[in-house]
Amino acid sequence: MNCQEVMELMQRQLDDDLDEREIEVLDNHTRQCPDCAAMLERLKLLSAELTSLPKVTPSYSLVDAIMPQLERIELFGQTEAATAPAANQELEEPAPRRAKRERRWPSVRVMGGVIAAGIVAGLFLVTYNAGEGPNFSLTKHSADDSAANTAAEGDVRQYAFSNEDGEASDVRTEALHSIAGENDKSVKDTSKEDAVRSSGEPGAGDGSDGQPGKPIEGSSGGAPAGGSNAGTSGTGGDAGGGDEEAAADGAENGGGSEPTSPSEGEVGAQGDKQGNQGFGEDRAASVSPDGKYSAQAEGFVVKVYAASDQSLVLESTRKNGTLTNLVWSEDSARLTYEVHVEKGAIETYVIDMATREEKKAEHE
Amino acid sequence: MVEPSLIRAAQSGDRDALITLLREVETHVYRTAYYILNNEQDALDAAQEALIRIYTKIGSYEEKAQFKTWIQRIVTNICIDKFRRNKPTVSIDEHEMVFQEKQNVEDEVMSAYAVKDIRAAIDKLPEHHRAVVVLRYLQDFSYNEIADSLDLPLNTVKSYLFRARQQLQTLLHDYQKGGVRG
Numbered sequence: 001m002n003c004q005e006v007m008e009l010m011q012r013q014l015d016d017d018l019d020e021r022e023i024e025v026l027d028n029h030t031r032q033c034p035d036c037a038a039m040l041e042r043l044k045l046l047s048a049e050l051t052s053l054p055k056v057t058p059s060y061s062l063v064d065a066i067m068p069q070l071e072r073i074e075l076f077g078q079t080e081a082a083t084a085p086a087a088n089q090e091l092e093e094p095a096p097r098r099a100k101r102e103r104r105w106p107s108v109r110v111m112g113g114v115i116a117a118g119i120v121a122g123l124f125l126v127t128y129n130a131g132e133g134p135n136f137s138l139t140k141h142s143a144d145d146s147a148a149n150t151a152a153e154g155d156v157r158q159y160a161f162s163n164e165d166g167e168a169s170d171v172r173t174e175a176l177h178s179i180a181g182e183n184d185k186s187v188k189d190t191s192k193e194d195a196v197r198s199s200g201e202p203g204a205g206d207g208s209d210g211q212p213g214k215p216i217e218g219s220s221g222g223a224p225a226g227g228s229n230a231g232t233s234g235t236g237g238d239a240g241g242g243d244e245e246a247a248a249d250g251a252e253n254g255g256g257s258e259p260t261s262p263s264e265g266e267v268g269a270q271g272d273k274q275g276n277q278g279f280g281e282d283r284a285a286s287v288s289p290d291g292k293y294s295a296q297a298e299g300f301v302v303k304v305y306a307a308s309d310q311s312l313v314l315e316s317t318r319k320n321g322t323l324t325n326l327v328w329s330e331d332s333a334r335l336t337y338e339v340h341v342e343k344g345a346i347e348t349y350v351i352d353m354a355t356r357e358e359k360k361a362e363h364e
Numbered sequence: 365m366v367e368p369s370l371i372r373a374a375q376s377g378d379r380d381a382l383i384t385l386l387r388e389v390e391t392h393v394y395r396t397a398y399y400i401l402n403n404e405q406d407a408l409d410a411a412q413e414a415l416i417r418i419y420t421k422i423g424s425y426e427e428k429a430q431f432k433t434w435i436q437r438i439v440t441n442i443c444i445d446k447f448r449r450n451k452p453t454v455s456i457d458e459h460e461m462v463f464q465e466k467q468n469v470e471d472e473v474m475s476a477y478a479v480k481d482i483r484a485a486i487d488k489l490p491e492h493h494r495a496v497v498v499l500r501y502l503q504d505f506s507y508n509e510i511a512d513s514l515d516l517p518l519n520t521v522k523s524y525l526f527r528a529r530q531q532l533q534t535l536l537h538d539y540q541k542g543g544v545r546g
Contacts, residue, residue, distance in 0.1 A: 011526040015500070015507070039533075046533045049482055050501040058394040058408060063386045066412050070419055074379070 001029060003036055010040045014047045288332040293353070295335050297323035302337055304351070314356050316349070336361065366431050374422050382422060386415050392432070392503065393418075393439045399498040400443040402487045410446055414439040429512060436503060436513040440495045448491070485535040493528040496521055 009026040012018050018026065030037040285294035285305070293313060295304045302316040302323055321341035328335055335351040348361040366388050373381035393414045398407035417438050425434050486494055492514065499505040499513055511521045 007530075008526065011522075011529060014529070015525075017507070042533050042537060043529060046529060046536060047501075049478065049536075050497065050532075053399070053479060053482065053501060055502075056395055056398050057391050058411065059404070061387075062390045062394060062408065062412050062415055063383060066416055066419075069416060070383075073416070073420060 001025060003029075003033060006030075006033070006036050007039070010036070010043055013040075014043055286326040286328065286335075288328045288335070288353075289330055290332040292332060293328075293335075295326045295328070295337075297326060297337070302326065302335070302349075302351070304335065304353075314351070316351065316358055319347075319349075321347070368427070368431075371422075371425070371427075371431055375425065382419060385422075386418060389418070389432075389435050390415060393435060395502050396436060396439050396498055397443050399483070399486065399502050400440065400491075400494055401446060402483055406446060410439065410442050413442050417442070430509065432503070433505070433509050433512040436499060436505070437515065440499070440514060444491045444495065481536055481539050482532070485532045485539075488535060489528050489531060492516070493524045493531075496524040497528045497532070500525055 006026060006029045009018060009022055009029075013023070013026060026040075030040055285296045287294045287307065292307055293304050294307050295302060297303075300318045300320070300323070302319075304313045304315075305311065306313050316337075319339040321339040324338050324340060326335060326337045333353050335353065337349055337351075339347045339349065341347065349358050350361045351358040366385055370381055370385050370388075374385045390411065394407055394411040397410040397414070398404065401407050401410060414435075418435060421438070425431065486497060489497065495514055496510055496516075499510045503509075505513065507518055507521050507525075510516075510525075511518045514521070516524070
């Protein structure tokens, strides 16, 4: 038996894996081979030291620390985990990220994600303006899986970042919806981008997240499953708060197999209308042209905050659907948004900032 | 280790049982994370992430697997993910410090540095080798339990463990020759 073979015996001896015959072979060899004997001694010493490594314990109760997150998961677990088997997997991803958002925020990854999202959006705008339609950018999307993926992550985190804890549940919802398209990265990406850019309505991510059979908030899921569903979300872009460009995009791609189109439509629409607010900050809210207000869909209501001190200016009535496409009029007097109710129907509401009243708008 | 009845209660929706279960495993989860990541703060993060994942996935645990290996699989996956992200920042500061202070250390302190040496050496191992070592020595797992946890073939586990120990032995032997210990 050569030294190499003995080495394996030595190793296994450290794990008490030798039978008597093997122990004898090992002993015989080490008695005659000082190198192996020395090696065995060193390995035994190493193994003893590894065994006696300090049995560290956490400096605080980890379970207590995650309790608030568990509570939130519990809330969503009842609406989502119960209805969709895949929901569990979605839940686990965004939750932990939230836990460390303060520490990890300025990482290269996140910045990379933001930049990638910007490139994707910019690409769309360019190609869109060139009249090629969104298909080109969509191809890019799926072609560059890794970029899309990074972008997605960056956005989730960014989004969570721009919200206070009080709104955490909404954030979570969106992140979940957005992340739902596990096996379709392009979907994942755009839905997230969408959630961020179009003022964080759950509906936006929801409609395009491509998770079949996830009947959350009555929005249309299951885009990749078939044209009909995608069409539903396409109509989301369609009503578009009177934005005909968005409508065109939505209609054009809604029936196809590329569920990203509605969100792309919205990105374009918002970018056009609002001069493309910076990527770096506050993409979750739709800021009025005069900069006084920022509007945001939170769950089933739209909230308008004063930009100066973030105080709540007004809150819409509760809507029975997902809220999306918050668009300010040019004089900042009115805020239009859409409610996507079940079966793809869309209602448009207008909030008058002077009277602080909202009324249902006729379809344009 | 965790009682099967507690696991079953947790799986059937008893939230208190699930929380109790998490409390029972949190130290084990943290310890693995601590030695794989070699950083307390990262370990705290990873362990919390793992506990949340256990919480949400408890329903998918099947009794044919050992619960402790199921848990370690979750935490090692998270750690290896994190480790990949952090890899460029792996530092060798720790043993430089050791060399600077090697002359006048007392025995007690020396043993503390020995631990640092070992941790620094573990830190140099490739991620899966490191995970195998951690499960073998910090969780006292058998070859088979390690194989289950890391979803690796038994022979791969052995070869990782053997190579890891050889590499650690070489590294620590070098440290010794540098006069740190012994």
